[in-house]
Amino acid sequence: MFVDLPLDQLRAYLPERREPADFDAFWDRTLAEARVHDLNPVFEPYEADLALVDVADVTFAGFGGHPIKGWFIAPAGASGPLPCVMEFIGYGGGRGRPHDWLLWPAAGYATFVMDTRGQGGTWRSGDTPDPVGGNGAQIPGKLTQGVFDRDDYYYRRLYTDVVRAVETARSHPLVDAGRVVVTGGSQGGGMALAAAALVPDLAYAFVNVPFMCDIRRAVEITDEDPYGELGRFCGIHRTRVEDIFATLDYFDGLHFAARARTPARFSVALRDGVTPASTVFGAYNHYAGPKDITVWPFNGHEGGESQQALEQLRLARKILG
Secondary structure, rough: OOOOOOOHHHEEEOOOOOOOOHHHHHHHHHHHHHOOOOOOOOEEOOOOOOEEEEEEEEEEEEEHHOEEEEEEEOOOOOOOOOEEEEEEEEOOEEEHHHHOOOOOHOOOOOEEEEEOOOOOOOEEEEOOOOOOOOOOOOOOOOHHHHHHOOOOOHHHHHHHHHHHHHHHHOOOOOOOEEEEEEEEEOOOHHHHHHHHOOOOOOOHHHHEEEEEOOHHHHHHOOOOHHHHHHHHHHHHHHHHHHHHHHHOOOHOOOHHHHHOOOOOOEEOOOOOOOOOOHHHHHHHHHHOEEEEEEOOOOOOOOOHHHHHHHHHHHHHHHHHH
């Protein structure tokens, strides 16, 4: 069934943004603290048994200087400079193996896949631990880890890793730093949206069924995880609900959208109970850069799957060559 507002109302939906007064100062400080640590990008050749691509096992310094893993994959023997597509991963997943990420290299682009710290135990393996604990209670999963304190919150670390990953990709001699695209679905879509705001000169952003947008509404209209984790947590810590949302306001995609100038293509599915359509349209309608959105009326959180990938390939060809 359709789980949210009718499409005509979704297109007009512009939720109030409860933006902290020091939102920009918080992120400026966060990224400045991260850049105290040398990026120290390492691209180690990796034998993936794939004849048509070259693969590197990547390590770079993310939030706190913590080592973050990734894959760098490019057409075999490419001389560059190449456009680079940054891939960010959905909730619970890790970077997996290089052969999981062949779409963009097959199209002739370099691909940088950022592993997701502390994840990779739900549906695809990862290799990056998160050395920071939550300093308190949390529901299993990452959405509530450290949520009582904005500085300790998990997504502060993750979104900082995203920015440092873009910097790492741009450091590779094959990459054309002016033609970097970010993409991802669900949590990865939220990460792409954050990148579009925190990295001002990206070429394009594909923001697919993004998570972490209009969080207050999301937790009110869906019980599906990951938002269900947050609802259960608020039910346990019932006297601290406003403290929880005060932290989340620093990470809500609505506020990143209002700052982003990167051209973007969003996608949304009207039967999506994981990232309800109104939360996606809330971010889309607040998005400050050039934008478009693909609507999949009869799909759930899978969105447009291979058809959506085909649309993105065609659009990338127009943008990147």
